[in-house]
Amino acid sequence: MALAQQTPHELPWLRAGDPFPPVSLALDSTAPAPGLLAAGGALDVGTLVRAYSAGVFPWFSAGQPILWWSPDPRMMMQTSQFKLHRSLRKRINQFAIDPACEIRVDSAFDQTIEACATVHRPGQSGTWIVPDMVSAYQRLHVAGYAHSIETWINGKLVGGLYCVAIGRAVFGESMFSLVPDASKLALAALIAFCRHHGIEWVDCQQNTRHLASLGARETARSDLVRYVRTAITQQPPEWRFEPYLWGELIVCEKVMT
Structure with missing residues (x-):
């Protein structure tokens, strides 16, 4: 997964249970990580179901926080x-x-x-x-x-x-x-x-x-x-x-x- 170890400062940071930002706020194609929406949160069942239901999925490497994505196009x-x-x-x-x-x-x-x-x-x-x-x-x-x-x-x-x-x-x-x-x-x-x-x-x-x-x-x-x-x-x-x-x-x- 090609992504710098540090995420942008303006990236929303989620606590467990926080709602996801609207997918329209995901980084666009001009950004270093197109489709990146938020970081943090949790990987419990409820959060994952809410994520997928909104068109969002987790994707991150070892040593990184949980990263949530919603690329456009898909x-x-x-x-x-x-x-x-x-x-x-x-x-x-x-x-x-x-x-x-x-x-x-x-x-x-x-x-x-x-x-x-x-x-x-x-x-x-x-x-x-x-x-x-x-x-x-x-x-x-x-x-x-x-x-x-x-x-x-x-x-x-x-x-x-x-x-x-x-x-x-x-x-x-x-x-x-x-x-x-x-x-x-x-x-x-x-x-x-x-x-x-x-x-x-x-x-x-x-x-x-x-x-x-x-x-x-x-x-x-x-x-x-x-x-x-x-x-x-x-x-x-x-x-x-x-x-x-x-x-x-x-x-x-x-x-x-």
């Missing part, structure tokens, strides 16, 4: 625009018919987030998923607001992702892979699940080449906030993945070369 995945590349479609077809392969939901949340925090990624020297964040999202999971989508092969967890979900608003957090395509399979499973349950958007937070290649795009923060405001009031789905969802994804999806 990277979003419209589930109907997910790009199923030919190679991934082939991999899904192989995965779906292999009895040694399965997608599980919430069977190993702690393992999934720990792997996201520790698995090395090329070009990265550290992680923003510091121990305090791991503990916070484990509590969020116990409270029913965080979920893991897991790729299992031969009884071993080989990849996956975790996300936050409030009502029908879904916020992607991090992925990991121990074998090729394991995280892509988990993401495809999440998209299939969301489509089946009428969830139109997944918040991806930050712009990355990988997410863009799969169909995510930058979207105005105001559009995200408007969508989330409605989605959090809707009845949440039952978080489970059924194998028939692969068929729905493949039939509906345009194959990309």
Whole structure:
């Protein structure tokens, strides 16, 4: 995470329980840390739910205070625009018919987030998923607001992702892979699940080449906030993945070369 160890003097400092400033006050694209909204506060379940419901998320490195962000634009995945590349479609077809392969939901949340925090990624020297964040999202999971989508092969967890979900608003957090395509399979499973349950958007937070290649795009923060405001009031789905969802994804999806 590229950010100076000291935050700007004018940055609002939150005490536990304080409300978040309006997202319109987040630093703009001309600032050294675009999207930075506030610092301090706490990572309890109530604060995290309020943050995500307002279009805000925590992101900080070891040695920094809790930092809260709401960038504009925001990277979003419209589930109907997910790009199923030919190679991934082939991999899904192989995965779906292999009895040694399965997608599980919430069977190993702690393992999934720990792997996201520790698995090395090329070009990265550290992680923003510091121990305090791991503990916070484990509590969020116990409270029913965080979920893991897991790729299992031969009884071993080989990849996956975790996300936050409030009502029908879904916020992607991090992925990991121990074998090729394991995280892509988990993401495809999440998209299939969301489509089946009428969830139109997944918040991806930050712009990355990988997410863009799969169909995510930058979207105005105001559009995200408007969508989330409605989605959090809707009845949440039952978080489970059924194998028939692969068929729905493949039939509906345009194959990309």
